[in-house]
Amino acid sequence: MTGSKDVYIVAGARTPIGHLPARYIMAFMAFLGYSNIFLVRNSINLAIVAMVNYTAVNNNVQIIDNTTKPGLIQCEVYSENFTGKNEDGPFVWSQPIQALISTSFLWGYITTNIPGGRLAEVVGTKYLLTGSVLLTSVLTVLVPPAAYLGWQYLVFIRVLMGIALGPSFPSMHPMIAKWIPPNERSTISALVYGGAELGTVSGLLLTGLIIENIGWEAVFYVEGCFGVIWAVFWLFLVHDNPEEHPRISEKEKTYIKTEIAKDAHVSNKALPIPWKSILTSMPFYSILIANIGHNWGFLILLVDLPVYLKTIFGFDIKSNAVILALPYFLSWISTLILCPFADLCKKRKWLSTVAVRKIWTLIGHLEPALCLFVMAGAGCNIQLIIAMLMLSQVIEAGNYGGWLINHIDIAPSFSGTLFGITNGVSMLVSWLGPVMVGFMTDENALNNPGITRLKERMMK
Numbered sequence: 001m002t003g004s005k006d007v008y009i010v011a012g013a014r015t016p017i018g019h020l021p022a023r024y025i026m027a028f029m030a031f032l033g034y035s036n037i038f039l040v041r042n043s044i045n046l047a048i049v050a051m052v053n054y055t056a057v058n059n060n061v062q063i064i065d066n067t068t069k070p071g072l073i074q075c076e077v078y079s080e081n082f083t084g085k086n087e088d089g090p091f092v093w094s095q096p097i098q099a100l101i102s103t104s105f106l107w108g109y110i111t112t113n114i115p116g117g118r119l120a121e122v123v124g125t126k127y128l129l130t131g132s133v134l135l136t137s138v139l140t141v142l143v144p145p146a147a148y149l150g151w152q153y154l155v156f157i158r159v160l161m162g163i164a165l166g167p168s169f170p171s172m173h174p175m176i177a178k179w180i181p182p183n184e185r186s187t188i189s190a191l192v193y194g195g196a197e198l199g200t201v202s203g204l205l206l207t208g209l210i211i212e213n214i215g216w217e218a219v220f221y222v223e224g225c226f227g228v229i230w231a232v233f234w235l236f237l238v239h240d241n242p243e244e245h246p247r248i249s250e251k252e253k254t255y256i257k258t259e260i261a262k263d264a265h266v267s268n269k270a271l272p273i274p275w276k277s278i279l280t281s282m283p284f285y286s287i288l289i290a291n292i293g294h295n296w297g298f299l300i301l302l303v304d305l306p307v308y309l310k311t312i313f314g315f316d317i318k319s320n321a322v323i324l325a326l327p328y329f330l331s332w333i334s335t336l337i338l339c340p341f342a343d344l345c346k347k348r349k350w351l352s353t354v355a356v357r358k359i360w361t362l363i364g365h366l367e368p369a370l371c372l373f374v375m376a377g378a379g380c381n382i383q384l385i386i387a388m389l390m391l392s393q394v395i396e397a398g399n400y401g402g403w404l405i406n407h408i409d410i411a412p413s414f415s416g417t418l419f420g421i422t423n424g425v426s427m428l429v430s431w432l433g434p435v436m437v438g439f440m441t442d443e444n445a446l447n448n449p450g451i452t453r454l455k456e457r458m459m460k
Helices: 004-008 022-051 054-064 095-123 125-141 143-149 151-165 168-179 182-213 216-237 250-263 275-279 282-313 317-347 353-376 382-401 403-410 412-430 432-440 449-457
Strands: none
Touching (some): 022 125, 022 168, 022 182, 022 216, 022 317, 095 125, 095 151, 095 168, 095 282, 095 432, 125 143, 125 216, 143 151, 168 403, 182 216, 182 250, 182 353, 182 382, 182 403, 282 403, 317 353, 317 382, 403 412
């Protein structure tokens, strides 16, 4: 194989933007796309803290039952140390209703994971992802009026958002399989899917900033516009495979085809799904179990942590946003270290592909579980809780070089379908986590949170 510069650049050949390889532009645009997707998908989890009148909710709880619950953790309120707003919102929604609103997205999301992955294999990722993001952007703008009409309408909008975004994750695997050589997949996947981490970070910080300065309604109006802007650039710059790209250099196109052919054949045409082979494959079930464990822990933290920090420690919106965003930012940085190292191990033949995927998956699951066991017994030690939260997310990034990309290793031509199945089933199981927390903590906000977190993390 020639040097890296010779691989990417040919004298006199047109390249999409300067000397950037077309596959890197695709990866960067996909990164921005997933940043936007997780921005609009998860902003409700922090915005709901500003939307709910917790004073009225807690008063309702006390009227029903004003007895002291054994084991209730009462911690020092930290909001007095901050200058941000800590006002109640207009909606009197109980903890189960809040959990219902946050997780209702997943009801729709589950239904379109499998068909979305298959559709990407049949018609391509480019237009499928465009439609998914544009429809979600429109629905995001409708969140405030739906909330004022009633929580039932908001749940309906969130379900539609889930349906629209269901194909988003599975649809990218077929594009990666066609564009990215095997020895670059961990690194590029870290860049692409790392957009989810950075989107979560930017969503939390932007949501907190907008709420503090404008109001919670503006969160959805502002963020709903981002998807439209992204879609315009995505449609112009990205194509489903190297053969269709009008600006890719011949050198890069040849390099991609040659390197991918060494590992496994990837068809540009949709092939019949080998259901028997899939459903009798032990590697497939291994990926499924890893996917379930990852999403269970991810949703518990994402949905319940904002309410936990407000109700137990009294953090205002601004402080809440910073505390929540930092672990995901560190996780994103960690992916840019762990995943290139995974590719290096494969390229230097230090480890086989199977060994890399197993080790990185183990790292991404075991250490975060241990950290959250420590959190479970931390009580009111907020410094220890935050430290363990950050450490857990830093090492959790190992998943991006592990099971997350393994679908492409075992069946590149059906990677969209495989990811659709594992992600859909995992969400079907994992949405129960936040709902369980909602019902377990309804009588008093996050009653005994240490035991609650211990039980949830045991699913890892």
